[in-house]
Amino acid sequence: MALPLVVLVWLVFVVAPIWIQAAHACFAHFDLGIYTQALARMSLTEPNPWLSARQVYIFNDHFDPILWVVRPLVAVLPPMWASLVGEALLVLLAVAPLLWLQARGLLSRAATGLLAAFLLLAPSAVEALKFPIHPTTWSALPWVMTGVAFHLRRNGWLLVSLVLLFTCKEEFAFVGIMLTVALWLRGERRFAVGVGVLSLLWLAGVYGLRPWLLGPSEDYGVRLRQGMEGGLLHYLALRLAPVHLSRMGTLVLLLLPLGVWAWRERLKPDWAWLLVLLPMLGIRFLGMAWRFHYAVPLLAAALMGFLPVLRARKPPAWVLVSTGLVLLFSNELNLRQFTRTLVSSRTYPRQCPGDPERLASIARGVDVLARHREGLALLGSNFVSLLADRDDIYAVGGPQPDDGRVYEWVLVEKPPHGEVWPLSYDRMRELIDAWRAEGGTQIVIDDANVFLARGRFTAHR
Numbered sequence: 001m002a003l004p005l006v007v008l009v010w011l012v013f014v015v016a017p018i019w020i021q022a023a024h025a026c027f028a029h030f031d032l033g034i035y036t037q038a039l040a041r042m043s044l045t046e047p048n049p050w051l052s053a054r055q056v057y058i059f060n061d062h063f064d065p066i067l068w069v070v071r072p073l074v075a076v077l078p079p080m081w082a083s084l085v086g087e088a089l090l091v092l093l094a095v096a097p098l099l100w101l102q103a104r105g106l107l108s109r110a111a112t113g114l115l116a117a118f119l120l121l122a123p124s125a126v127e128a129l130k131f132p133i134h135p136t137t138w139s140a141l142p143w144v145m146t147g148v149a150f151h152l153r154r155n156g157w158l159l160v161s162l163v164l165l166f167t168c169k170e171e172f173a174f175v176g177i178m179l180t181v182a183l184w185l186r187g188e189r190r191f192a193v194g195v196g197v198l199s200l201l202w203l204a205g206v207y208g209l210r211p212w213l214l215g216p217s218e219d220y221g222v223r224l225r226q227g228m229e230g231g232l233l234h235y236l237a238l239r240l241a242p243v244h245l246s247r248m249g250t251l252v253l254l255l256l257p258l259g260v261w262a263w264r265e266r267l268k269p270d271w272a273w274l275l276v277l278l279p280m281l282g283i284r285f286l287g288m289a290w291r292f293h294y295a296v297p298l299l300a301a302a303l304m305g306f307l308p309v310l311r312a313r314k315p316p317a318w319v320l321v322s323t324g325l326v327l328l329f330s331n332e333l334n335l336r337q338f339t340r341t342l343v344s345s346r347t348y349p350r351q352c353p354g355d356p357e358r359l360a361s362i363a364r365g366v367d368v369l370a371r372h373r374e375g376l377a378l379l380g381s382n383f384v385s386l387l388a389d390r391d392d393i394y395a396v397g398g399p400q401p402d403d404g405r406v407y408e409w410v411l412v413e414k415p416p417h418g419e420v421w422p423l424s425y426d427r428m429r430e431l432i433d434a435w436r437a438e439g440g441t442q443i444v445i446d447d448a449n450v451f452l453a454r455g456r457f458t459a460h461r
Contacts, residue, residue: 002113002320003099007092010120014334015088017341018129022084024345025362025382026352027132028419029053029395031293032083033384035067035133040079040389042071048214052392053384055399060217063206064135066167080385083133091129094119094140094300097148101311106152111310114258114320118303119144122254123330124295130334131292139168140300147304150179150273151311155191162195166202172297173202174279182272223287239288247290250330251299257322258306258315267309274305351417352382358417361449362386365411368444368452375408378457382419383411396431397423407457410435413450 021027034051038058041049048059059065070086077085095116101107119125119140128137145161148154162179165172176199183192211217227238262269280298284290328335337349345354366386369377376392384395394400396412397420412418412432415425423431432451435441441455 002109003095003116006113006117006120007095010092013338013342014121014126014129017338018132019084020341020345020354021349021352022080022132022385024349024352024354024359025386025413025418026349027385028381028421029384029398030131031134032080032132033381033388033395034058034061035135036079036083036385037388037393038067039071039074039083042067053379053395053398055401056218057214059210060214062135062218062220063170063210064168066135066138066164079388083385087129087133087137090138090141091120091125094144096141097144101148106311108310108314110314110320114315114323115303115310117323117327118254118299121327121331122299123250123327123334124292124299126331126334127291128293128296134293135168136293137296139165139172139297142168143297143300144304146179147273147301147307150182150304151270151307153188155188159195159198162198166199170206171279171283173199173206174283175199175276175301176202178275178278182275185272220287223289224283226288239285241288244288244290247295251290251295251302254299254323254326254330255302255306257319257326258309261315261319262306262309265313267312269305270308271305274302276301277305351419353417358449361445361447362413365445365450365452369409369411372409375454376405377409377411378407380412380418381421382413396428397421404458409452409454410457411450411452414448417449 022032027033034054035058037051037053038049041051042058043049048057050057051061054061058067070082070090073082073086076082095112098107098112098115102109102112125137125140128134142161142165146158146165149158149161162176166176176195180192180196180199183189183195227235261267277298280301284294284298340348347353347355362383366383369387369390373390376394377387377390378394378396379387381395381398384393387393394407412428414432415428418428420428435451435453435455435457436443436446438455438457441453441457443451443453445452
């Protein structure tokens, strides 16, 4: 019953609260808005859609064509819900290769439940879902597929899994280089050359051909260089700050019971496979990226290194119990927040309570703009994902064109509710007063929760 229990806990205490918060417009225009708008606008005639609220073409931002796997859901679900359902399904499917191993008698039930608990309930996996949506989170599935194929020496399966992994984010092609080394060390030199060529071609396409075909790409390398102007010691001090060390420590702590047991039993992880961690560790360390979805591929890859250990021996009860306790205590804050969402959704979270009057006002405003699809619309950050399939939407305080354009619609939530980052609630109140006073403004909704107006608006910062 371990695996069903893990899945049930994940569905009830992780997925359900996040979906409740999404229904209550709790999420700002970060990745949820970006990828929801991308899924809403992607088509065979527009494979690289322009995201007005992000002011970038989706594949000039990150190269993650795995979005096409989730795109069919938009035909049956609103774009935001297609994104959320697609992410949950892909994360859950990461357990499927483990179930396949168990069904073939290659993995014990205890080991399957343990690995599933890591993949679904580790703090990195939980926090990734708390920060929806991102294909880096989805990479858990191809990571597990790649690891299983590597250990079973299923080369055809390995190639398919590796390509699927590459489609999750451009950085994963560097993993292919290290996998080439691992295969070479294992003696599969001809296949290693093939994997190496594939990885190099993918890197050339992403970093060379993509900018040539699609135009300039976002320079995320600036994060890797951040702090260099202060010298080497300053650069390293930023990356070794306690907040980053604590997150690295959490990842190590999660694997400690499993590692201690393997050491005591003289069972060795696959060190050749663990070479694939090196490029990701380097990028995470230099970019100071350990939160949310960034740690998901690290954990999934590390777990696959322990797959030979778990195939060789059933983990004892003390490993299962101690790992469960580590998962519980490391998720204490997350579980407390999720439980409050489940039992007190009318009042929690404080910035986006599920008060019926608030939700009704939001629904009215969203419905008006869904029906009136003409004209530029300036939206509160938490409304972008709700109106992602509408043309010409922009986030208040977010990226804006430099042409001083005039917006026909404004829809924002009134403080102290809604997500206004990077603005303050005081600034949002000032903007609402300014929009209300604009000449020719037609106020559609101006209740205790929402401000919706039509006119000619220019203030947006």
